[in-house]
Amino acid sequence: MECAIELSGIGKTFGRGKAAITALDGVDLRMAPGEFLCLLGASGCGKSTLLNLIANLDQPSTGSIVRNTARPAVMFQEAALMPWLTVQRNVELPMRLHRVPKAERAEKVAELLDLVRLSGVNDKRPHELSGGMRQRVALARALASAAGTEEADEPSLLLMDEPFAALDAITRDVLQGELIRIWRKTKTAVLFVTHDVREATRLGQRVVLLSSRPGRVVREWHTRDIDGTGDSAEVTDEITAALREVISQHAAT
Amino acid sequence: MPRPEVSGQREQDGPKQDDPKQDDLSAVEAGLDALDAPVHQEPPRRLRTVLFNVLPPIAALVVLILIWQALWASALWPEYKLPAPGEVWAEFWSRASNGEVLSIIWTSVHRAVLGFAIAVAVATPLGLLVAKVPIVRAALGPLITGMQGLPSVAWVPAAVLWFGIEDPALYFVVLLGSIPSITNGLVSGIDQIPPILPRVGKSLGASNLAAVRHILLPAALPGYLSGLKQGWAFSWRSLMAAELIATSPALGLGLGAYLQQGNDLSEMSMVITAIFLILLVGISIELLVFRPLERHVLHSRGLTGAMAK
Numbered sequence A: 001m002e003c004a005i006e007l008s009g010i011g012k013t014f015g016r017g018k019a020a021i022t023a024l025d026g027v028d029l030r031m032a033p034g035e036f037l038c039l040l041g042a043s044g045c046g047k048s049t050l051l052n053l054i055a056n057l058d059q060p061s062t063g064s065i066v067r068n069t070a071r072p073a074v075m076f077q078e079a080a081l082m083p084w085l086t087v088q089r090n091v092e093l094p095m096r097l098h099r100v101p102k103a104e105r106a107e108k109v110a111e112l113l114d115l116v117r118l119s120g121v122n123d124k125r126p127h128e129l130s131g132g133m134r135q136r137v138a139l140a141r142a143l144a145s146a147a148g149t150e151e152a153d154e155p156s157l158l159l160m161d162e163p164f165a166a167l168d169a170i171t172r173d174v175l176q177g178e179l180i181r182i183w184r185k186t187k188t189a190v191l192f193v194t195h196d197v198r199e200a201t202r203l204g205q206r207v208v209l210l211s212s213r214p215g216r217v218v219r220e221w222h223t224r225d226i227d228g229t230g231d232s233a234e235v236t237d238e239i240t241a242a243l244r245e246v247i248s249q250h251a252a253t
Numbered sequence B: 001m002p003r004p005e006v007s008g009q010r011e012q013d014g015p016k017q018d019d020p021k022q023d024d025l026s027a028v029e030a031g032l033d034a035l036d037a038p039v040h041q042e043p044p045r046r047l048r049t050v051l052f053n054v055l056p057p058i059a060a061l062v063v064l065i066l067i068w069q070a071l072w073a074s075a076l077w078p079e080y081k082l083p084a085p086g087e088v089w090a091e092f093w094s095r096a097s098n099g100e101v102l103s104i105i106w107t108s109v110h111r112a113v114l115g116f117a118i119a120v121a122v123a124t125p126l127g128l129l130v131a132k133v134p135i136v137r138a139a140l141g142p143l144i145t146g147m148q149g150l151p152s153v154a155w156v157p158a159a160v161l162w163f164g165i166e167d168p169a170l171y172f173v174v175l176l177g178s179i180p181s182i183t184n185g186l187v188s189g190i191d192q193i194p195p196i197l198p199r200v201g202k203s204l205g206a207s208n209l210a211a212v213r214h215i216l217l218p219a220a221l222p223g224y225l226s227g228l229k230q231g232w233a234f235s236w237r238s239l240m241a242a243e244l245i246a247t248s249p250a251l252g253l254g255l256g257a258y259l260q261q262g263n264d265l266s267e268m269s270m271v272i273t274a275i276f277l278i279l280l281v282g283i284s285i286e287l288l289v290f291r292p293l294e295r296h297v298l299h300s301r302g303l304t305g306a307m308a309k
């Protein structure tokens, strides 16, 4: 089967000379189309760096990235909506950038806002929404980013960098449920970065643990199959132990 | 590791359950949306805000005129130094009734507006360059900031020598007065953009030009607008200084020239009328153009600090 993305030998070094920081070193990772993969690791281990490389926001120092998907939809920890645009226009923005005709834009916006269950707030401004609503608008906007590009028909890919980390527990819980629902409905591949083991096992079909400084793939777990069966409690404990081990190794050196 | 019961419960609430739970989820979500969305207060009633904004300055003006009248009545100063308020009004009215005031104001205002428009057209690309190209910033940044502090009257002699006492000399002074402010306003507007916004733009697939148009400029608008406001104040000020110094029949009678005429004739009532008119224009443009514009821009972004103003 063709991979959605294939990373081989990815390394990333910031700066040069003595002050250089090697954030990633020799990361190999493959993702199947439609797969939900969680990338787990301690703070500062290079998760965001890796995501940025896949999103093409930054270039790797070594290694290669093959992407067989449409332009990835990217979501960050902050919603980062444009404060001067209404919800409607925020979701529309990527399509305006790609010169999608107006009628088509309106249709797609309606479809996406319906998907994130936010129909009816089209004319509100970001500051009039709650944190959870803002993140859902950001998700709708991200999902629109492939529309109007040449590769729009390719399988889609959603990259999320701790998108729920800044939300309160209840909202986070609800949005995790929503994300799963949307993933099932859209059949998009999702690469979800988090440092929360529980979140990773709840969401991901596969959890990949990254070591710190430099970031490398340490281990991976298949946490559940597509239908969502499997005992997550046990796996959660196992992953937590592994994560602790990785972190304490770091303290020893 | 012993696991508390609650977390075991949580697993069952997870997405692994089927549709009834999903309905549940949407209800919870709707509840959260309703609870968490910031509540917006009704804007205060219009009439009240208008009264609150209009009455105090009028009262202050009345008090000022009363003090003036009292000082005049006390005859501490000779009439040519401090005329009666009524006399100034008579001067104003003699010019206003035949429409001369309008023509004087128009002569100056249209010059200032035209000069300001040219300044905006020059300063906007300049500001973009300074903000975005490090070498340009290093080269021109200090110069532009320095020029912002230079009183533009200082340019009048040079302008007169280069262009003669003609319109171009006035425009030259206006441009040098306002371009630095507008440029610096745009630069600081761009500097204050949260770095996440351009990154989002890039991730959404914005080309460089589209990023400037759809993200950079709108995001920098609050800073740009305050630069424009300051730029206008500077162009008005510079123009008055230039008109005051460089007077010639060829330039027509603007506010500055009218003020200079009062000076030449030692007519204090003319001088006061001129100052009053210069103030009036400055305040009107601020209140009618910039204040509402700024309020609208900040309000729509939820920057409520401006609403209290």
Ligand SMILES: Nc1ncnc2c1ncn2[C@@H]1O[C@H](COP(=O)(O)OP(=O)(O)OP(=O)(O)O)[C@@H](O)[C@H]1O
Pocket (backbone or CB within 6 Å): A014, A015, A021, A022, A023, A041, A042, A043, A044, A045, A046, A047, A048, A049, A050, A195
């Ligand atoms: N632009 C940069 N310049 C220099 N160093 C950087 C840069 N970006 C990241 N780093 C360094 O690379 C390492 C990995 O950073 P990264 O942000 O990818 O970690 P992370 O796993 O996302 O952490 P967190 O959980 O805090 O988000 C860190 O040590 C960080 O200091």
Ligand SMILES: [Mg+2]
Pocket (backbone or CB within 6 Å): A047, A048, A049, A161
């Ligand atoms: Mg990060």
